[in-house]
Amino acid sequence: MLSEQSAATVRATLPVVGGAIGEITERFYARLFAARPELLRDLFNRGNQAAGTQRQALAGSIAAFATYLVDHPEERPDAMLGRIAHKHASLGVTAEQYALVHEHLFAAIVEVLGEAVTPEVAAAWDEVYWLMANALVSIEKRLYEERGGNEWREWEVVGRVEETSDVATFRLRPADGRPAPDFRAGQYVSVQAELPDGARQIRQYSLSAAPGSPVRQISVKRVVGDAAPDGEVSNHLHARVRVGDRLSLSAPSGDLVLGDTDAAAPLLLASAGIGVTPIVAMLGHLVDTGHEGPVLVVHGDRSPTEHALRADHEAYARKLADASVHFFYEAGADDAEASHRTGLVDLADVAVPRGTRAYLCGPLPFMRAVRAQLIGKGVAPADIHYEVFGPDLWLAQAG
Structure with missing residues (x-):
């Protein structure tokens, strides 16, 4: 895991980096989307970016991973890594994207911390990043292999039920006639929706019926924001998607499953x-x-x-x-x-x-x-x- 020299440096600098991690992640996303605007349009959740929750989650995961490495040098936080990897796999994240994240994240660290980022500090946190990134890449590779690739498929809406005033259930069947992939109760799928402005936003929805049927079922709550923006995809599904329409779905993901x-x-x-x-x-x-x-x-x-x-x-x-x-x-x-x-x-x-x-x-x-x-x-x-x-x-x- 983390080398002794890097562990000592990370332990000493964790309060400083942890204290600035919120600003670091804000700068990171600004840099990333300036360089690659299509990622915000077609991969990252625009609502979470506007609300700042994605920055909080990234900051929390980095700080938690680094803390775990210095407190448990012979272990790794498999439960946390598994949850992140399943989310990434449902979005179609690739190994190459970790290098892009590294480039902009470490540039943001230098911008925020300045001269405090000595070569020794940079090397230690670089080791933390790649330990986390390589672990995620390995788990995501296994998930892709288990599901036979990283394929988005078209599914036809064959039923819609209004469960409550703000929850609708959509029943779906593969549009290509091929068998539906297996899943475990508790898992979710990603739904990629093309919005009026041309963006292809992705959201995860739990499969709300047990395995065993060729028809899949998701139950979507319409998200109406107070201080935060309304949910783009949930409102799109409620307002526009009817029986006969098609949705693009990922293979099932998620580790909240019965053991x-x-x-x-x-x-x-x-x-x-x-x-x-x-x-x-x-x-x-x-x-x-x-x-x-x-x-x-x-x-x-x-x-x-x-x-x-x-x-x-x-x-x-x-x-x-x-x-x-x-x-x-x-x-x-x-x-x-x-x-x-x-x-x-x-x-x-x-x-x-x-x-x-x-x-x-x-x-x-x-x-x-x-x-x-x-x-x-x-x-x-x-x-x-x-x-x-x-x-x-x-x-x-x-x-």
Whole structure:
């Protein structure tokens, strides 16, 4: 891993670099898009760039990776690298692009830190970068090999269902007639949409039905910004895409999937808002495979009417041999329903069996709160898995 000399230099300079990493990443993206404007048009999420969340995620991942290297010199943060690699593979990132990133990132470091970037400092952080980049390239190469390449395919919309006032489900079939690729419950696909200004923006959406059908299903929440811009692709899909239209999809990606050891282990599947989509797919898979172990099903939403895929959520839970359902609603909870509760998700009086493996998907504050409660109940941190929609700000906000 990191050489002893570089480790000492990174440890000594981490406070300075970490303190400036936000400005560094801002300068980096400005340089990158000035040199290669097509990357912002057709690869990077313009909404996340405008809101600054992509810069935060990049800064957090670099700082977290460097910290991990100096604190655990014989290891590497495989979980973090795996999540990043799956996102990159779903976008079609290539090995050659890492050299482009290196060029503009290190130019930005020099711009921000100036004379503090001595040859020794530059060499140490260069080693950090390439350790991270080469690890990602290796994982992404394996992912591309497993899926048979890095191919975008056209899929025809064969069904559209309005789940709630702001969530629509699109059912898709390969337009070329070839078989649909296999996927694992919990994974997502990238959708490339051509927008009115000619940009081809890419977004990831979880597959919201279990594997096994030739028809794929994504459930898309229309993103309406407050301080942030409206979601370009989600609003485009809601307003313009109907049965008979075609969408360009990547192969499935994502590592929030049930493990091979989960067949007998107690499971907790917790979601909030549109985070329900991969969780419903997991529940469908558990039903299809005849899962007999205990399953805790937890969900938080504004109200029952805003709970997307609620009918599937409830139906799958009822079909499981041993399931306990806890739906939390900020308003409109039906007191006659034993599974309904009023308020935010709170596991204080929910019994969590020993050995539970937990899968979380939803807004970051929700996942942080649930993770803390689960650890307090004795669930091992290694057994708590999560998926972040959009830039992964978990690391960026770690305290």
